[in-house]
Amino acid sequence: xxxxxxxxxxxxxxxxxxxxxxxxxxxxxxxxxxxxxxxxxxxxxxxxxxxxxxxxxxxxxxxxxxxxxxxxxxxxxxxxxxxxxxxxxxxxxxxxxxxxxxxxxxxxxxxxxxxxxxxxxxxxxxxxxxxxxxxxxxxxxxxxxxxxxxxxxxxxxxxxxxxxxxxxxxxxxxxxxxxxxxxxxxxxxxxxxxxxxxxxxxxxxxxxxxxxxxxxxxxxxxxxxxxxxxxxxxxxxxxxxxxxxxxxxxxxxxxxxxxxxxxxxxxxxxxxxxxxxxxxxxxxxxxxxxxxxxxxxxxxxxxxxxxxxxxxxxxxxxxxxxxxxxxx
Amino acid sequence: xxxxxxxxxxxxxxxxxxxxxxxxxxxxxxxxxxxxxxxxxxxxxxxxxxxxxxxxxxxxxxxxxxxxxxxxxxxxxxxxxxxxxxxxxxxxxxxxxxxxxxxxxxxxxxxxxxxxxxxxxxxxxxxxxxxxxxxxxxxxxxxxxxxxxxxxxxxxxxxxxxxxxxxxxxxxxxxxxxxxxxxxxxxxxxxxxxxxxxxxxxxxxxxxxxxxxxxxxxxxxxxxxxxxxxxxxxxxxxxxxxxxxxxxxxxxxxxxxxxxxxxxxxxxxxxxxxxxxxxxxxxxxxxxxxxxxxxxxxxxxxxxxxxxxxxxxxxxxxxxxxxxxxxxxxxxxxxxxxxxxxxxxxxxxxxxxxxxxxxxxxxxxxxxxxxxxxxxxxxxxxxxxxxxxxxxxxxxxxxxxxxxxxxxxxxxxxxxxxxxxxxxxxxxxxxxxxxxxxxxxxxxxxxxxxxxxxxxxxxxxxxxxxxxxxxxxxxxxxxxxxxxxxxxxxxxxxxxxxxxxxxxxxxxxxxxxxx
Numbered sequence: 001x002x003x004x005x006x007x008x009x010x011x012x013x014x015x016x017x018x019x020x021x022x023x024x025x026x027x028x029x030x031x032x033x034x035x036x037x038x039x040x041x042x043x044x045x046x047x048x049x050x051x052x053x054x055x056x057x058x059x060x061x062x063x064x065x066x067x068x069x070x071x072x073x074x075x076x077x078x079x080x081x082x083x084x085x086x087x088x089x090x091x092x093x094x095x096x097x098x099x100x101x102x103x104x105x106x107x108x109x110x111x112x113x114x115x116x117x118x119x120x121x122x123x124x125x126x127x128x129x130x131x132x133x134x135x136x137x138x139x140x141x142x143x144x145x146x147x148x149x150x151x152x153x154x155x156x157x158x159x160x161x162x163x164x165x166x167x168x169x170x171x172x173x174x175x176x177x178x179x180x181x182x183x184x185x186x187x188x189x190x191x192x193x194x195x196x197x198x199x200x201x202x203x204x205x206x207x208x209x210x211x212x213x214x215x216x217x218x219x220x221x222x223x224x225x226x227x228x229x230x231x232x233x234x235x236x237x238x239x240x241x242x243x244x245x246x247x248x249x250x251x252x253x254x255x256x257x258x259x260x261x262x263x264x265x266x267x268x269x270x271x272x273x274x275x276x277x278x279x280x281x282x283x284x285x286x287x288x289x290x291x292x293x294x295x296x297x298x299x300x301x302x303x304x305x306x307x308x309x310x311x312x313x314x315x316x317x318x319x320x321x322x323x324x325x326x327x328x
Numbered sequence: 329x330x331x332x333x334x335x336x337x338x339x340x341x342x343x344x345x346x347x348x349x350x351x352x353x354x355x356x357x358x359x360x361x362x363x364x365x366x367x368x369x370x371x372x373x374x375x376x377x378x379x380x381x382x383x384x385x386x387x388x389x390x391x392x393x394x395x396x397x398x399x400x401x402x403x404x405x406x407x408x409x410x411x412x413x414x415x416x417x418x419x420x421x422x423x424x425x426x427x428x429x430x431x432x433x434x435x436x437x438x439x440x441x442x443x444x445x446x447x448x449x450x451x452x453x454x455x456x457x458x459x460x461x462x463x464x465x466x467x468x469x470x471x472x473x474x475x476x477x478x479x480x481x482x483x484x485x486x487x488x489x490x491x492x493x494x495x496x497x498x499x500x501x502x503x504x505x506x507x508x509x510x511x512x513x514x515x516x517x518x519x520x521x522x523x524x525x526x527x528x529x530x531x532x533x534x535x536x537x538x539x540x541x542x543x544x545x546x547x548x549x550x551x552x553x554x555x556x557x558x559x560x561x562x563x564x565x566x567x568x569x570x571x572x573x574x575x576x577x578x579x580x581x582x583x584x585x586x587x588x589x590x591x592x593x594x595x596x597x598x599x600x601x602x603x604x605x606x607x608x609x610x611x612x613x614x615x616x617x618x619x620x621x622x623x624x625x626x627x628x629x630x631x632x633x634x635x636x637x638x639x640x641x642x643x644x645x646x647x648x649x650x651x652x653x654x655x656x657x658x659x660x661x662x663x664x665x666x667x668x669x670x671x672x673x674x675x676x677x678x679x680x681x682x683x684x685x686x687x688x689x690x691x692x693x694x695x696x697x698x699x700x701x702x703x704x705x706x707x708x709x710x711x712x713x714x715x716x717x718x719x720x721x722x723x724x725x726x727x728x729x730x731x732x733x734x735x736x737x738x739x740x741x742x743x744x745x746x747x748x749x750x751x752x753x754x755x756x757x758x759x760x761x762x763x764x765x766x767x768x769x770x771x772x773x774x775x776x777x778x779x780x781x782x783x784x785x786x787x788x789x790x791x792x793x794x795x796x797x798x799x800x801x802x803x804x805x806x807x808x809x810x811x812x813x814x815x816x817x818x819x820x821x822x823x824x825x826x827x828x829x830x831x832x833x834x835x836x837x838x839x840x841x842x843x
Contacts, residue, residue: 023716197691198683205680208669215627215659215667216733217650217684226686275671 021324025269028324029284032317036291044298054177056290058170058245061179062087064286065238066257067264068190069231071282074265075194076207076224077274078125078132080231082117082140083261087239087254089113089147094240095159095249103162111236117143118232119225126224136228147251159249169244182241186234190279203227207274263314264289267321288317332395334359334512335380335411335481340389341536342375349375350386351536357481357514362507364523364544365516367533368556368614368780368813373516376533377483380514381413382406393480407433410480414487416616418466422459426469429458435476443472448498463594464491471499475506482506483514488522489616500526518614520549520817534558553813557780582641584741584772585657587626591634595621597796599635603741603774608767610787610804611776614816618796619776623745626774627659628652650684658739660730662746662776664723667730674715675701677729681737704736709758724755731762742766743774748782760786780812794818 021028041048066083073080090110097106117139124135171178194200202223205213210220235254242254268285270277292313296306335357342350350372357363367373379386382400390397393409400406406413420429430437437454444452447468458466467487474482484503488496504526506513517523523530524544532540532555540555542548583602590599595618603609613619624630626637628646636643639655646652649659658681661667668677678701682688705712708728714720718729727747734742744763748756763773763786775786783790783804790807792800792815800815 192691196694197689199689201676201680201683201692202689204672205669205676208671209665212667212669213680213684215629215649215661216680217648217653218680219648219650219684222686226689275669 026280026284028321029268029281029288032321033284033288033291036288036295040291040295040298043295047298050175054172054175056287056294058177058179059293060286060290061177061183062238062242062245062254063257063260063264063290064283065183065186065234065241066254066261067268067282067286068186068279069234070261070265071268071270071277071279072190072194072203072227073132073231074207074270074272075203075274075277076227077210077272078224078227079262079272080121080136080228080235081133081258082121082136082143083231083235083238084255084258085140085143085147086114086117086232086235087242087257088250088252089117089143089239090236091239091243091253092147092159092249092251093150094165095161095243096154096157098162099157099160103164106162107240110240111233113143113146114232114236114239115229118229121232122225122228123221125228126221144251151251161243161247161249165240165244166247167244169241169247179241179245182237186237187279187283194279199223199226204275207276209275260289261286263318266318267314269321289314331358333357333392334361334394335514336392336395337376337380338389338392340376340379340386340391342372342379342384342386348536350379352538353389353533353536354538355380355514355531356541357512358529359512360507360510361529362503362513362515362527364527364530365514365533366523366530366552366556368778371533371556372536373533374485375536377413377485377514377516380406381411381483407477407479411483412474412477412479412481413483414467414470414474414485416486416489418458418463419470420458420461420466420473423457425457426452426454426461430454430473433473433477435473439478440472440476443475443502444469446498447472447502448495464495467491468495468499471502475502479511481512481514483516485516486518486616487515488517488519518617518817520552520819524549532556549819553810553817557809557813582638584640585626585774586638586641587635588638589635590622590625590632590637592618592621592625592630592632592796595796596625596632599793599796599798601791601798601801603772605740605772606767606770607789608763608773608775608787610783610790610807611774611793612780612783612790612812612816613776613793615778617793619793620745621796622793623659623661623743623774623776626652626657626743628657629659653681653684653737653739656740657743658734658737658741659743660734660745660747662749664726664730667733668718668726670719671717674705674710674712674718674721674729677718678704678733678736681733700736701732704732707735708732708762722752724751727751727759728755731759735766739771741772741774745776746778747775748777748779756782780809780816783807783812790815792816 037048066087069080069083090113093113094106094110097109101109120139121136124130125132168178168182194203202213202218206218206220206223214220239254243249246253264285265277265282266272267288268277268281268283270282292310296310301309333356335355337353337355340350340353341348353372353376355365355376365373365376378384380391380400382402382405385401391400392398393411398409400409400411420426421432424432427437430440441454449465449468461469471487487499491499500522503513503515507528515523515527527544530542530544530552531538532542532552534556539558542551584605585603588600590596599622611619621630625632628649628651631647637646638644639657644651644655652659669680675698679697682697683692708731710728710732711721711725718726721729731747747759760782763775766773777783784807787804789804790802790812791798794816795818799818
């Protein structure tokens with residue numbers, strides 16, 4: 001009863017273009033980024049110069065690293081909402097401990113909560129199967145609470161931004177932001193991990209079909225625990241970078257980056273349902289969001305209007321992009 | 329025959345993509361009749377039932393109820409037309425109590441209670457949450473709920489499965505009386521004993537076509553088995569060719585896999601068998617006889633409640649599929665979507681087991697991996713034109729990927745669960761050939777198939793499972809299709825003449841007494 005007649009493949013130009021885009025999902029993203037920069041240049045001729053590019057990169061880098069956490073967790077069908085709290089904690093602890101401690105000790109103390117929260121997230125999601133959204137939201141709230149308690153113990157000693165973090169956060173070398181010294185290796189590592197290591201492959205496999213991964217001998221909890229610890233470590237390091245950029249330790253330092261980090265990963269083509277996506281797209285997604293923020297700032301719109309527009313643009317871009325790259 | 333049929337379905341057809349589930353099925357049920365619907369696995373019984381009860385739409389054909397054409401678009405419409413099914417899976421919502429469940433379907437409470445008492449459950453608390461009620465009782469409640477609205481046609485799918493003997497007896501009695509009161513019952517069962525005791529006529533389906541309607545009378549079982557199989561073209565027995573081509577593997581002291589007294593809830597009882605090196609052992613069973621659980625237990629997916637599994641003579645307990653894989657036992661599930669990461673490439677899917685253990689999480693040795701994978705791809709002749717995403721491959725090629733994975737991983741034992749389901753003839757032949765080659769290399773294969781003709785093409789030996797027990801084991805030379813079909817229905821081998829249809833083939837202690 002099988003119909004053996006084969007349909008002649010309708011290969012219209014639109015169809016081929018769509019196929020081309022679907023196979024190279026980065027291209028439409030880069031085009032969008034270029035368009036945004038061009039709009040900016042048209043609205044404010046001369047704004048796009050060397051200094052502006054360095055500045056954009058500086059602000060995009062912390063976002064891009066946190067979006068890396070989201071990319072990796074989203075590949076498994078998860079999400080890590082605790083990255084903001086983790087980054088804030090490591091930044092705040094670093095800034096307050098450096099006053100009385102050796103830098104190395106302060107660094108270890110700053111990364112300690114990151115490891116702990118990552119471990120709790122990983123065990124909660126991987127072993128007890130708590131939904132990642134709830135799990136990471138919960139640990140995020142707990143972390144914020146602990147930070148408030150901690151703050152009372154260090155009010156007397158005050159805070160200081162270590163010179164090294166100042167240099168890393170805002171310094172330039174031959175016109176290039178020093179933050180690239182951190183970001184380039186991190187980005188290379190993430191891309192390499194996702195594409196060329198067994199661990200990266202398992203992230204995709206677990207997110208695509210957990211049951212298939214299990215039948216292939218993959219133990220879900222091992223992958224997930226390692227993943228959330230790594231995600232938290234990255235968030236902790238981002239916190240140190242970010243405090244060097246912002247220079248004002250507060251209890252909600254990196255919190256405003258959390259949802260944009262999710263948005264950057266989604267715009268970059270990573271599916272929140274797992275199994276699909278990559279870090280290169282996420283980096284461009286973070287750049288797009290940063291440029292978009294600049295664009296809306298120079299429009300001299302009231303804060304409310306800016307946010308409304310920002311939200312609409314993010315929704316529109318994501319929906320349009322998914323239509324382009326998904327060949328269904 | 330002056331009585332008009334209560335339900336008359338004609339020329340019903342249903343296609344799923346290119347696969348025809350039903351081609352020309354008909355079913356005619358007279359008032360006051362208990363009518364058996366029979367057919368081998370995949371003959372189209374469940375598709376026909378789903379169409380009659382409005383769960384899916386047919387592509388062709390029509391259904392007359394009391395002589396009127398009715399378009400049964402939904403389960404609710406079927407209900408209004410007087411057609412009520414009781415499915416194998418309990419249909420009460422687990423988080424509601426029984427009373428709320430009754431309200432949901434608008435079932436009158438008093439008749440329901442009367443039927444529950446009638447069916448042998450004297451003291452039911454109607455406020456009990458369905459979740460806390462044992463499975464056997466739930467099935468009886470499902471039946472009572474259907475009976476309470478006095479349907480014209482009651483459709484029972486394997487009603488007595490999972491019922492203890494005393495409840496089953498009550499159920500059968502009630503069903504028989506249903507017929508006496510002028511209502512009709514469509515009775516789906518794999519048990520000849522029940523059918524002979526209950527039914528007036530039987531409709532037999534084969535390959536989506538109604539091949540016959542017979543009156544149930546002593547001796548009819550042979551006729552039914554013949555109809556279910558049809559006049560098949562005589563296949564050259566591969567057994568002879570096999571003997572010529574392969575030197576039998578040297579018999580070693582331990583079997584590759586020794587299963588003893590395996591126990592798993594109500595699904596498996598006391599299952600014991602061996603699997604030797606260099607052997608393809610076929611498992612033959614009707615749907616839901618415990619073969620799924622047997623394979624899952626051997627693959628490490630579920631933990632058996634009792635019994636032992638020994639690999640190369642050493643008893644092993646599996647707590648995760650990775651344990652089984654370490655012991656060289658790989659599982660190829662029947663459902664490809666269970667085994668494949670559909671959005672990933674052929675290469676990643678084949679190489680997936682390589683990265684499973686944490687010590688293999690590091691950088692992938694790309695060149696070596698590519699070599700292993702492409703040799704597996706070549707071995708199975710996978711069409712790799714669309715290898716970027718497994719979901720773009722054809723079903724047959726997807727199935728090959730699931731097997732290639734374990735060829736690449738060099739698994740010593742492969743558990744194949746119906747690997748040829750829904751794939752084209754050419755690919756099937758390739759898979760048969762591959763399994764024989766593996767056996768020739770000294771590997772062992774446990775091969776469940778729902779297509780009996782495959783047994784003679786592939787297997788050395790047949791293990792027959794019925795009701796969660798190994799009821800028979802015999803060499804492939806004796807395993808022609810009628811023999812297999814009889815065995816799968818739990819009829820004893822080599823006793824054609826002695827066993828009448830009314831004889832209870834099971835020893836008394838053997839009936840479904842498990843809770």
